[in-house]
Amino acid sequence: MTIEQERARGWSDATRLVRYDACPGDAYRPTATPLYQTATFAPDDLVADESDSGIGDAPLGPYDYSRSGNPTRSVLESRLADLERGARGFAFASGMAAIAACLRFLRAGDRLLVGDDLYGGTYRWLAHAVAPVGVEVVRVDTRDLDAVRRAAAAPGATTRAIWVETPSNPRQESTDLAAVAEIAHGCGARLYVDNTMLSPILQRPLDLGADVVVHSATKWLGGHGDLTAGAVIVRDAALADEIAFTQNAEGTALAPFEAWLLLRGLKTLGLRVERQQSTANLVTDFLRGHPAVVEVFRAGQGDVRSRAIHERQTRGAGAVLAFRTGCARTSEAWVAACRLFATTVSFGSLHSTISIPGRMSHASIPEAERERHGVPPDLVRLSIGIEEPDDVVADLQQAFAAAARDVAMTRAGRA
Ligand SMILES: *Cc1c(COP(=O)(O)O)cnc(C)c1O
DSSP states (O other): OOHHHHHHTTOOHHHHTTOSOSSTTOTTOOSSOOOOOOSBOOOSSOOOOGGGTTSSSOOSSSOSBTTTOOHHHHHHHHHHHHHHTOSEEEEESSHHHHHHHHGGGOOTTEEEEEESSOOHHHHHHIIIIIGGGTOEEEEEOTTOHHHHHHHHHOSSSEEEEEEEESSOTTTOOOOOHHHHHHHHHHTTOEEEEEOTTTHHHHOOGGGGTOSEEEEETTTTTTOSSSOOOEEEEESSHHHHHHHHHHHHHHTOBOOHHHHHHHHHHHTTHHHHHHHHHHHHHHHHHHHHTOTTOOEEEOTTOSSHHHHHHHHHHOSOOOSEEEEEOSOHHHHHHHHHHOSSSEEOSOOOSSSOEEEOTTTTTTTTSOHHHHHHTTOOTTEEEEEOOSSOHHHHHHHHHHHHHHHHHHHHHHHHHHO
8 A cells, every 4th residue: 555545535534543464575474674784785687786785876676775775664664654644755764864854955155044942953964064164053942933934034144944943942932833834935944843842643734735754753753662763754745855965864763663662552543642642732721820930831822922822733742741839949859859750851742751850851952042041940840651640640649748848858958
């Protein structure tokens, strides 16, 4: 079954996630995709010359060398394309490898506009690897369309790409993707969207006008906290060739075993997101009602404009949220007192996790920048898992009580 045939059936994501051709062309018709744990393939009619292998020319058969293509990875890549409704999908060794492959086309003198509330690793890579070679990397609040327009049209370099994360991390603020796509295309630039935070179950940027979607598949798509992977999904074939070239030439594709694990994880994406989001709704209500919490951040819950954008372009708020206690010491004591929540970076896994972004995922952003862009030291980020909802809320509740005791004792000790 081709992607076109599958689409023609009109099945929704929940069905498409589990019902597809698991191994096109396999004589045994396996119902789960086999793991092709092999570096090379030996076609019948030709003896592959290893010096010819994987330089981006047409492969000898459908497959010749796993850097260039592997059947397990191919099935995964077609699932990724299907989920995001793109022309083609690509699987990479990590989200960062996917991001780097996307922006490899930029040259000295080009301008790249990026959101000012970016994932820390993206920020670090742009600041230390992209800007130093002469690409003008301009940070802009992508929620402010006039600011985006001004930055895109500013004299000097030519704007070639706009890079957006929405909702942003950790503040969960929404950018109007259709409007930014229009600005990008108006000046001949492409719109890239890092869709890691919501997953294609809740938001499909290509439908809204984006040219390329990127994921850290380490998060929702994998969902089990047992692999790192990245995904790129493109709207059209010309872009597909560019990404395919880079993936093969630089050797950053996802390895077969990880591709197999990711395929397995993907099958439950719809179920996981649904359950985790509904528990996150309970947690949001709990935090909003707690006296020790001064501010809660959840997608679609900001100002009226931001709510309207969220309602228009997504099907839910996901399961990542953040809050502040107003005191870094209290936040740290609270995180330490959580028992069910594992203190780790990352999000989107089956189990609930907790982090202090200013100390962990966003530590690579200089402190002054962090404060300016809303990552204060007391900000705590939660990613809600599939555990029993009552257990999740009870754990948060007991942690507030423990943190209050801890802070009171420290103060008494100092006095
Ligand atoms: C984690 C993350 C990345 C980087 O992905 P890795 O798989 O860790 O390389 C990129 N963007 C966002 C939004 C992320 O959360």
